Amino acid sequence: MDFQIQEKTAYCYTGGKVFDPAQPSVVFIHGAQSDHSVWILQTRYFAHHGYNVLAVDLPGHGRSAGPALNSIEAISAWLLALLDAAGIDKAMLIGHSMGSLAALETAGSAPGRVSKLALVGTAYPMKVSDALLSAAREEEQRAIDMVNIWSHSTMSAKPSSPGPGFSVMEGSRRLMQRIAQRGPDLLFHTDFSVCNDYAHGEAAAAKVSCPTLLLLGQRDMMTPSKATAALKQAIAHARTVIVPAAGHSLMAEQPDAVLDALYGFAGEK
Numbered sequence: 167m168d169f170q171i172q173e174k175t176a177y178c179y180t181g182g183k184v185f186d187p188a189q190p191s192v193v194f195i196h197g198a199q200s201d202h203s204v205w206i207l208q209t210r211y212f213a214h215h216g217y218n219v220l221a222v223d224l225p226g227h228g229r230s231a232g233p234a235l236n237s238i239e240a241i242s243a244w245l246l247a248l249l250d251a252a253g254i255d256k257a258m259l260i261g262h263s264m265g266s267l268a269a270l271e272t273a274g275s276a277p278g279r280v281s282k283l284a285l286v287g288t289a290y291p292m293k294v295s296d297a298l299l300s301a302a303r304e305e306e307q308r309a310i311d312m313v314n315i316w317s318h319s320t321m322s323a324k325p326s327s328p329g330p331g332f333s334v335m336e337g338s339r340r341l342m343q344r345i346a347q348r349g350p351d352l353l354f355h356t357d358f359s360v361c362n363d364y365a366h367g368e369a370a371a372a373k374v375s376c377p378t379l380l381l382l383g384q385r386d387m388m389t390p391s392k393a394t395a396a397l398k399q400a401i402a403h404a405r406t407v408i409v410p411a412a413g414h415s416l417m418a419e420q421p422d423a424v425l426d427a428l429y430g431f432a433g434e435k
Contacts, residue, residue: 167179167180167185167220169248169251169252170251171244171247171248171251172244172247174225174230174231174232175230175231176222176223176225176230176231176244176248176251177202177222177223177228177229177230178202178220178221178222178223178248178252179202179203179205179209179219179220179221179223180213180218180219180220180221181209181210181211181212181213181214181219181221182210182213182214183213183214183218183219185218185219185220185252186218187218187252187253187254189216189217189218190216190217190218190257190258190281190432191217191218191219191220191252191254191256191257191258192212192217192218192219192220192257192258192259192260192432193220193221193222193245193248193249193257193258193259193260194208194209194219194220194221194222194260194261194265195222195224195241195245195259195260195261195262195265195266195268195269196221196222196223196224196227196262196264196265197261197262197263197264197265197266197287197357198263198264198313198354198357198358198360198361199227199310199313199342199345199346199353199354199357200227200262200341200342200345201223201227201228201229201341201345202221202222202223202228203228203341204262204341204415204417204418205221205260205262205417207417207421207422207425208260208417208421208424208425208428208429209221211425211429212428212429212432215429217432218254220248220252220257222245222248224241224244224265225244226349226350226353226356227345227349227353228345228348232349232350233350234349234350234353234356234357235360236356236359236360237360237363237364238264238267238268238271238360238361238364238366239271239366241264241268241271241360242268242271242272242275242276245259245268245269245272246272246276246279249279255279256278256279256280256281257279257280257281258280258281258282258283258284258432259272259273259280259282259283259284260284260286260428261284261285261286261288262286262287262288262417263286263287263288263292263361263388263389263414264292264357264360264361265286266285266286266287266288267288267290267292267360267361267364267367269283269284269285270283270285270288270290270367270370270371270374270397271364271366271367271370273370273373273374273376273378274366274369274370274371274372274373274374275370275373277373277374277375277376280376281376282376282377282378282379282431282432283374283376283377283378283379284378284379284381284428284431285378285379285380285381285397286381286382286416286417286424286428287381287382287383287386287388287389287414287415287416288380288382288389288394288397289389289390289393289394289397290364290367290368290371290393290394290396290397291364291365291367291396292361292362292364292367292389292393293361293362294358294359294361294362298312298313298358299355299358299359299362302352302354302355302358303352303355306346306352306354306355307343309354309355309358310339310342310343310346310354311339313342313388314335314338314339314342315335316387316388316413316414317338317387317388317413317414317415318334318335318338318413318414318415318418318419319383319384319385319386319411319412319413319419320411320413320419321335334415334418334419337418338415338418342354367396367397368396368400371396371397371400371401372400372401374400374401374404377403377431377434378401378403378404378405379404379405379406379407379427379428379431380394380397380398380404380405380406380407381407381409381416381424381427381428382394382406382407382408382409382416383408383409383412383413383414383415383416383419383420384408384409384410384411384412385411385412385413386412386413386414386416387413387414388413388414389414391406391408394406405431407427409423409424409427410423412424
């Protein structure tokens with residue numbers, strides 16, 4: 167489904183169902199060097215079980231026109247413009263990694279537009295090492311390989327790799343390569359810089375009033391659970407769920423566990 171946002175074409179995946187603004191809506195926001203497809207299982211289930219789904223391709227990613235946005239605040243403003251374009255007064259926001267910071271900023275800056283907030287593979291501050299920033303600027307493939315290794319808990323994830331010849335890790339690697347090929351130059355560096363530079367997380371978190379879930383991978387090396395201490399302190403009502411045997415790419419490594427946690431949270435009164 168295409169929208170015109172800030173005079174650019176923006177693509178959102180709807181989970182295979184016709185979008186109906188009368189239904190409760192959920193917006194899924196991907197992380198760095200990714201697109202809507204990282205949510206494929208979760209979005210299809212939500213869409214076929216009573217929810218509107220908008221799984222975004224952020225500007226410069228996937229099917230959405232560039233340029234890529236250069237701050238979390240700019241991504242948040244874009245998300246609010248998306249809600250306006252779709253005719254949605256209030257939605258649940260689910261964000262992964264960079265997308266979790268955008269969801270957090272939106273829930274803090276426009277609390278009346280967010281019904282629930284799920285921060286997946288999140289951390290604050292979300293600092294990126296100088297070595298990784300340098301690799302993303304000068305050796306993009308090396309940066310992709312580094313992040314791909316660090317984002318997975320194992321070379322052979324189960325049960326999401328049930329058949330011979332299928333690799334969760336290689337699937338993630340190919341997605342990042344495709345995003346690099348289709349997107350603007352230095353997209354990975356832009357995304358990492360956006361995460362690294364965001365400095366308003368605690369202020370945003372202090373304004374979050376809606377029900378909040380922190381969904382974290384047990385073996386996440388990119389955003390380890392201890393890195394959520396500031397968020398937990400600022401969002402006192404937030405609940406934390408740890409997904410066993412999962413790294414930063416927990417939607418791919420443990421898709422059913424992630425779905426169960428998100429769908430259960432969405433249905434809570």
